[in-house]
Amino acid sequence: MSTLSSTTDPRNNHEVDGKPIPHDQNVLQKHVGFFDRNHDGIIYPWETFQGFRAIGCGILLSTVAAIFINGGLSQKTRPGKFPSIFLPIEVKNIQRGKHGSDSGVYDSEGRFVPSKFEEIFSKHARSHPNALTSDELMGMLKANREPKDYGGWLASYTEWKILDVLAKEKDGLLHKDSIRAVYDGSLFEIMEKEHSEKKKK
Template identity: 40%
Template structure:
């Protein structure tokens, strides 16, 4: 068998993005078969078991369902617009942001999840958790597969492609960072765009921008925060901390009166 040229296997000289956005090559040293999608746990290199307590609490739900279960407050499998409103308010987002989020999310995501239940559109614009995988859109990260499972290698490659500094070596692992600036996040969103998909472009922009607004600290989005956001446990963490010591990440568009990490108002809005 002839030896494979690993350099040419990883990137093609006439296709610059293949060198600019390298894959992570050591993921399987920490995660068993990282290319196999996980149904109910979201592992990473740093957290090979995902969020154990959360996954054990919701073992019968897919990771995409776990991502959304925070919004299903009474756990009846249906997310009402009011549930979304309360969910955003509990996360600290202000009135205007929460109101717009309800309109955009339910207008866009209700029908696809409804079609798995009935051909008749839901007059209340409810979202159905059992068929939430139908709300997967184009131009996304690919971290969730079409059935709502979590693909660890895709999550790791998100950081390898957009935070590492390609140096021509076989592995970019030594250059990896576990934080991402908004510029890097923007490059990530741009890099995942596919042709003729304006809905996917807009949805991706809104989702990741909202994530940055909620989670950034010192202008950086942290990898573990994103992983917990994707498996849904982060929403419960933010809500819990707001009810106790307060949540001091994110920007001042939230309802806790923070600008950056400093409280600028003595009350919530």
């Protein structure tokens, strides 16, 4: 899989690492924005499903992901609103859906924290300085666990294992550029393009 430069987001033409981001959208919003397929600020389960299918996931994984993600985030991103059977996620409030036992790369406002991103590799990348093996990834997840935060453990494990399956290179490693690109969602666009090109062949 081709990867993206770790410092730019081509959709927004701005520097990310260590630079201010636009006030109208934080990096966490960019991360989930790919799944807002009609760009209306709301992500419904069928859009989550379509997004996963677009990057090459099978029907079963896409279905489970849509149920898990929308079921877990809908009400958290809709404070004060009556629960909806359609499980919509409001992109503007996505930072409210942050869970515990994570890497800390997103802060409480959904902004990217470069020092926390670098810690992933300085602390856990033993075999290769800019990539993680599956065992190193599991070690990171265990190190990030907060006591009795079972929901956070499950959410982190699910997110990272899906990323490992989808973005791992042929050498069996999850590379730094791929991980960086998933944080602002640009990896999803790359994967969608590659999947679309494969279907045309």
